[in-house]
Amino acid sequence: MLGWAITFFVVAIVAAVFGFGGIAAAATDIAKILFVVFLVLFVVSVIVHLVRGRKPPL
DSSP: OHHHHHHHHHHHHHHHHTTOHHHHHHHHHHHHHHHHHHHHHHHHHHHHHHHHOOOOOO
């Protein structure tokens, strides 16, 4: 997920350099959304890992 966000960010930078403002804005918005989704999933994953923890062996 983070890889896709970085890819869209790079696409936005390249599009902005070549003067494609609309494409750059769209790619930036997509990158922001993907980054937020990544952060939410990462935080949920960390919380679940902390709550579950490791069970002692029997």
